[in-house]
Amino acid sequence: MENWIVKIQSPIQKTGKEMFIYRKTPIGQVTVYNPSTKTELTLSQGQDIPEEFILYFPDESLLDAVFDSLQSKGFKPKEQSFVEGKLESQSEHLQDLRKLLKL
Numbered sequence: 001m002e003n004w005i006v007k008i009q010s011p012i013q014k015t016g017k018e019m020f021i022y023r024k025t026p027i028g029q030v031t032v033y034n035p036s037t038k039t040e041l042t043l044s045q046g047q048d049i050p051e052e053f054i055l056y057f058p059d060e061s062l063l064d065a066v067f068d069s070l071q072s073k074g075f076k077p078k079e080q081s082f083v084e085g086k087l088e089s090q091s092e093h094l095q096d097l098r099k100l101l102k103l
Contacts, residue, residue: 004033006070008063012096016058019066020049035070 003023011018021033031042032053041053057063 006067010096011056014056014058016056017060017063019055019057019063020053021070022049035066035073 004021005023006019006021008017008019010016021035022030023033024030025042028045029042030045030047031040032049033040034053036055037052041050043049055066057066
């Protein structure tokens with residue numbers, strides 16, 4: 001599985017983390033992947049990702065275990081993409097907190 005990106009984000013109304021796997025298509029669409037069902041879905045730009053393609057993790061250690069499992073099954077995302085996703089998630093979380101605190 002090449003060119004897949006792991007996106008990790010902090011949901012606004014829940015604790016924990018959300019993860020989804022996607023790649024961009026040459027014609028400006030996005031294809032998302034569900035590792036549980038091994039299905040792909042191509043979406044138009046701006047279209048919401050269906051809930052069944054978003055994996056929710058109440059505990060970050062579970063997220064790390066799933067990431068390790070994906071790697072063992074041949075999913076080889078760039079490690080930097082995973083780290084960037086985690087950093088982006090933290091940045092988004094801080095932005096949300098600032099909005100809530102009106103800083």
